[in-house]
Amino acid sequence: MPAWAGEELARGREVALFAAFEAAHALAGLPLAHAPITPLVQGLSFAGAAALDGDDAVDDWLCAQLAARGEADAPAGLAGWRRGVTQARYTQALARIAAYLAAGDTYQIDYTFPLHARAFGHPLALYRALRRSQPTAYRCLAYLAEVDGRPPDACGAAPRGGSSPLGAARRGLDGPPPDACDVASRGGSSLLEAARRELDGPPPDASGVASRGGSKPARAGGRWVLSLSPELFFALEPGGRISARPMKGTAPRHADPAADARAARELAADAKNRAENLMILDLLRNDLGRVAVPGSVQVPRRFTVEPYPRVWQMTSSVQAELAPRVGWPALWAALFPCGSV
Structure with missing residues (x-):
């Protein structure tokens, strides 16, 4: 800070x-x-x-x-949406990512590109x-x-x-x-x-x-x-408790109630989404551990499926007690950017 x-x-x-x-x-x-x-x-x-x-x-x-x-x-509103990357560069980037994963250089990459639009x-x-x-x-x-x-x-x-x-x-x-x-x-x-x-x-x-x-x-x-974001990066309470709520794992909502409920159950049980969520949860546990009182990092909720207007979203929660004399600069350096992004 x-x-x-x-x-x-x-x-x-x-x-x-x-x-x-x-x-x-x-x-x-x-x-x-x-x-x-x-x-x-x-x-x-x-x-x-x-x-x-x-x-x-x-x-x-x-x-x-x-x-x-x-x-x-x-x-x-917003109109005239266009991607900030060409199809060729997008394909090249995915090929490089696949090579990094195959070589063991990394185990997850969040690949993003900007979207541009005209605001009126x-x-x-x-x-x-x-x-x-x-x-x-x-x-x-x-x-x-x-x-x-x-x-x-x-x-x-x-x-x-x-x-x-x-x-x-x-x-x-x-x-x-x-x-x-x-x-x-x-x-x-x-x-x-x-x-x-x-x-x-x-x-x-x-x-x-x-x-x-x-x-x-x-x-x-x-x-x-x-x-506008549904995800909490982190919150620091006056008493020193710090919490994060990463989101990983998504499924579309359905107009039919039975199909909608089935989509939620399938997301909750899906091995791929649970593995991805756990990976980010462990990453944030590690990040919090760098600035927390030893032994205070806890996971009160894991693999919770939450409803949003258009999607089901899998979330987990992790919290810890901030170590004494850890100020905002050290906290920000340890946690930024959010591991789930």
Whole structure:
């Protein structure tokens, strides 16, 4: 965790941190195979938080924000989806993965590629639509502004001359906090609202222009983060108990109740899915063991099949007691990125 974030927390402020998947390379001191398209680490600091009790309260807040912008009923969505990899490169990557597995160099690889689409409508409206169609447990909406008209580097500060993304990540984590902006956060049903000098009103709209009459453009070129996930990476309770709930193993839902129940039973008994789930569970047990009190790592639930609107999902739970004097930097370095991703 950046040093400034700890200082802000000590002052009684709220802090939100955003880390790209590629930040794991910086933590391990490894080079990146490609330039990241987002800052590796970016943070926001807030004077306080306004709690919203339940999904209805969050939805009401979103509706009020859109109404204030004159977009209460405006449509929003994503169109023109395209893959970020060609079929040839996809086939080549799978062939390399098969060779690594056959040689014993690794036992599992999560191969991913980006999907690109054109967004239309206001990001607040898009987030509202996604929340209504995908009722997941962990959700976040954030606007990350640029700093002085320049894209932020890994810690949210203006780029330093001559520094690479990895250099910025490793040298810039102790830099000053960036300018804050509004964040709606759904881990614990809270809404974090900015109270910094630079942004005393609602967040900018999709074009980066604040939606107050006569206001000048507000740091155009920032980006929105819309996140909806059913999976818990980890949670740290005030008493020091840390828990994770990895997901591995998926089966489609069915409209017919009998077929749907059969799909759930088959997933629960499937040897391949159980082996994959156990593999990730053991990985997270090992990760937690690096920062836990010896002997405190436990697995209270294993191979639980949970229903979601379109799929059945197999999950397990692991928990431990955080060792004394283990702070956020060590915790993040031990667990990031999530082993099940």
